Amino acid sequence: MLASLLTATLFWADIGPKQALVCPPAVITQCLATLPDKVRQQLPSDKTRYSDALALRAAMAIPVNDPAIAGIVLWAPEQLASSQSALWNGQVYQLPLEQQPLLTLWHELGHLEIKRLQGSVLPMNLTTLEYEWLADCYMTWRSAKSTGTLALAWQQYDRRNLGVITDIDNLSHWSALYLLPVLTDYSAAQIASFPTFKDFVADFFPKVHRFDNDAVAEFSSLLQRVFGSGSVHPLPGYMFWRRPALGQILRPTFSRLMGESAAKKWLQQQRMLTQTPSLVQVSESALNKP
Numbered sequence: 001m002l003a004s005l006l007t008a009t010l011f012w013a014d015i016g017p018k019q020a021l022v023c024p025p026a027v028i029t030q031c032l033a034t035l036p037d038k039v040r041q042q043l044p045s046d047k048t049r050y051s052d053a054l055a056l057r058a059a060m061a062i063p064v065n066d067p068a069i070a071g072i073v074l075w076a077p078e079q080l081a082s083s084q085s086a087l088w089n090g091q092v093y094q095l096p097l098e099q100q101p102l103l104t105l106w107h108e109l110g111h112l113e114i115k116r117l118q119g120s121v122l123p124m125n126l127t128t129l130e131y132e133w134l135a136d137c138y139m140t141w142r143s144a145k146s147t148g149t150l151a152l153a154w155q156q157y158d159r160r161n162l163g164v165i166t167d168i169d170n171l172s173h174w175s176a177l178y179l180l181p182v183l184t185d186y187s188a189a190q191i192a193s194f195p196t197f198k199d200f201v202a203d204f205f206p207k208v209h210r211f212d213n214d215a216v217a218e219f220s221s222l223l224q225r226v227f228g229s230g231s232v233h234p235l236p237g238y239m240f241w242r243r244p245a246l247g248q249i250l251r252p253t254f255s256r257l258m259g260e261s262a263a264k265k266w267l268q269q270q271r272m273l274t275q276t277p278s279l280v281q282v283s284e285s286a287l288n289k290p
Contacts, residue, residue: 009024009027009030010022010023010024010027010030010031010034013073013105013109015070015109015112015113016070016113016116016196016197016198018066018067018068018069018070018112018116019068019069019070020061020069020070020071020072020073020109020112021034021035021069021071021072021073022072022073022075022105023072023073023074023075024074024075024076025050025051025054025074025076028047028050028051028074029047031072032045032047035069035072036066036069038066039064039066039069042064042065043062043064043072050074053074054074054076056079057076057079058075058076058077058078058079058080058101058104059073059074059075059076059077059104059105059107059108060073060074060108061073061074061108061109061111061112062074063111063112063115070112070113070115070116071112071115073105073108073109073112075104075105075108077100077101077104077105080097080100080101080104081097081100082096082097082100083095083096083097084097084158084159084162084163085162085166086161086162086163086165086166086227087165087166087227088165088226088227088266089258089262089266093162093257093258094257095155095158095159095162095257097155097159098151098152098155099152100155100159103139103143103152103155103156106138106139106142106143107135107136107138107139107156108135109138109142110134110135110136110137110138110139110142110197111131111135113138113197114126114131114134114135114138117197117198117201120198121198121201121202121205122134122201122205127213128172129171129172129173129174129175129177129178129216130178130210132172132173132174132175133175133177133178133179134201134205135175136153136156136157136160136175136179137179137182137197137200137201137204138197139152139153139156140153140156140179140182140183140191141191141192141194141197141200144188144189144191144192145191145192147188148188148189148192149188150183150187150188150191153179153183154183154252154256156175156179157175157176157179157180157183157252157253158252158253158256158257160173160174160175160176160179161174161176161249161250161253162253164176164223165223165227168220168223168224168228171216171219171220171223174219176249176253177211177216177219177249178208178211180248180249180252181207181208181209182204182208185204185207186204218239218242219242219245219246221239222238222239222242222243222246223246225238225239226246226270236269236270236271237271240271243270243271243272244272244273244274246272247267247270247272247273247274248272248274250267250272251263251267251272251273254266254267
């Protein structure tokens, strides 16, 4: 499936009851010409605005108001790296990325579906971070239906953790903050059993704790204190009230990349190790659980 998509020019993708037109930037003129007039009128006519908006990103969703078309997705998978890396504990850890172009496409389609669901099963007042983690939930639902496992969802989880460790500007995409309870409370089979993403959202969203801006800002400060380039001297007491929660979010990723023993030791040194490792144990078994 992935190979055929990567060789395609533009194509239609199903998303809920609507469709989205997936457009490589090089064929944006053909892409716009494919759309009905009433949809095209909602989009910029200046072709350079699309490449400028995409910049160095691999994909971007642009929603439209139409009963049949959800929007377009600018998609440049060649700009995606084949791995993600981050530095901590005096070592560079690397995560190989499998099928990342497809995951990125599903993520952007998720943005369009989330727009459609706002005002029904989702509130209108979503933050940027909430848009991103919900789009990753859509990707999780699609990957569970496609593969029967949560392996790709956990890869995205690890990728988001490594991204924010490397550059705090990636905080707006740090979906791991929200994804952990979803990935540990549901098996792949349970997620795949929801016939639509709307059904899945209606089930999990009311249960998920939404962090306010102050809490996210505290996580941001702690991440910069622990992983920032200027953090020479460890301060294990800094923001001690947030450390166990951050450790719980990082532990599945660190356990997979460092090994459980080394991850546990590092988290203990940082005072991030909680007394309830069940979430990590569940996350490890959930990787291949049907």
